Amino acid sequence: MERSIILTHEQINNKTRRIAYQIYEDNCKEASIIIAGINGNGYIFAQNITTILKDISDLKVILCEVIIDKKNPLNKISTSLKPLDYKNKPLILVDDVLNSGTTLIYGIKHFLEVPLKRFNTAVLVNRNHKKFPVKADYKGISLSTSMHEHVTVVFEAENSFAILE
Numbered sequence: 001m002e003r004s005i006i007l008t009h010e011q012i013n014n015k016t017r018r019i020a021y022q023i024y025e026d027n028c029k030e031a032s033i034i035i036a037g038i039n040g041n042g043y044i045f046a047q048n049i050t051t052i053l054k055d056i057s058d059l060k061v062i063l064c065e066v067i068i069d070k071k072n073p074l075n076k077i078s079t080s081l082k083p084l085d086y087k088n089k090p091l092i093l094v095d096d097v098l099n100s101g102t103t104l105i106y107g108i109k110h111f112l113e114v115p116l117k118r119f120n121t122a123v124l125v126n127r128n129h130k131k132f133p134v135k136a137d138y139k140g141i142s143l144s145t146s147m148h149e150h151v152t153v154v155f156e157a158e159n160s161f162a163i164l165e
Contacts, residue, residue, distance in 0.1 A: 002165065003163050003164070003165040004163065004164050004165075005161055005162070005163055006125070006141070006143065006151070006162050006163065006164045007124070007125070007140070007141060007153075007161060007162035008161055009158070009159050009160045009161060012124065012140070012153075012155075012160045012161070012162065013160075015124060015140030015141065016045070016048045016049060016052060016124070016140070017052055018140075019049060019122055019138045019139075019140060020049050020052035020053050020056065021056065022138050023035075023049065023053065023092060023120075023122070023138060024053060024056060024057045024059065026120070027059065027090050027118075028057070028059075030059060030089075030090055030117075031059075031060060032059060032060035032061070032062060032089060033053075033059055033060075033061055033062070033089065033090045033091070033092065034062050034064055034081070034085075034086045034089050034090070034091040034092070035049055035050045035053070035061060035062070035063050035064065035091075035092050035094060036064040036065075036066050036079065036081075036086075036091055036092065036093050036094065036107075036111070037063070037064070037065055037066065037094045037095070038066045038068055038093070038094065038095045038103055038104075038107055039065055039066060039067045039068060040070075040096075041095070041096035041097075041153050041155060042066070042094050042095035042096050042103075043065050043066075043094075044096075044155040045094050045095070045096050045122075045124055045153075045155070046063060046064075046065075046094040047063060048155075049092075049094060049122065050063045062081070062085065062086075062089075064079050064080050064081045064085075064086065064091075065079065065080040066078075066079050066093065066107055066110070067079065067080075068103060068106060068107060068110075070102075070103055073102055073103060073106040074106070077106065077107065077109075077110040079110075083113070083114040086111075086114060086116065087114050087115060087116070088115055088116065088117050089116065089117055090116070090117045090118040090119075090120075091111060091116050091118070091119055091120075092119075092120045092121065092122050092137075092138070093107050093108065093111065093119070093120070093121045093122070094121070094122045094123070095107075095121075095122075095123050096123065096124050096125065096153040096155075097123060097124065097125045097126075097127060097151050097153060098121075098123040098125070098126045098127060098134075098136050098139075099127050099151075100131040100132065101131055101132035101133075101134040102131060102132065104121055104123075104132075104134045104136075105132040105134045108121070108134065120137040120138065121134070121135070121136050121137050121138070122136060122137065122138035122139070123136040123138075123139050123140070124139070124140040124141070124153060124162065125139075125140060125141055125143060125151050125153065125162055126139040126141070126142045126143070127143055127145055127151060128142060128143065128144050128145075143164070145164065149164055149165065150164070150165050151163070151164055152165065
């Protein structure tokens with residue numbers, strides 16, 4: 001199977017920084033925001049966005065981990081924060097790759113149970129193969145791929161990359 005690098009370490013860093021600036025621009029009048037990363041790579045990506053937001057802004061940025069069973073998304077979803085912690089606040093749900101939209105739509109469903117001030121989504125790679133009507137408000141790159149191809153993001157301290165295989 002052929003593998004091609006679609007994002008290098010430097011490109012991932014640049015796209016993460018750009019997303020963080022876009023989030024800040026859209027939320028600059030807020031006192032605090034919640035960055036909620038889906039467990040695994042989504043949470044790592046959310047941590048990276050949070051680090052940059054704390055460097056470039058005076059926003060109080062609260063990081064939240066969203067625990068979703070990606071193989072069985074109907075199972076109970078939990079978060080590292082209590083619902084009261086994100087009630088009536090702007091929240092950005094973060095994942096690394098938007099494939100069919102299944103993971104994001106179930107994450108969104110979980111957060112609909114608590115009133116939020118604003119809700120957005122952010123992904124590093126948007127594959128444009130949606131089964132569900134969900135979109136990424138902030139995205140690093142959009143790819144038109146076949147259903148047989150797979151995108152993998154590897155986050156490492158000095159050598160992150162995304163491959164298409």
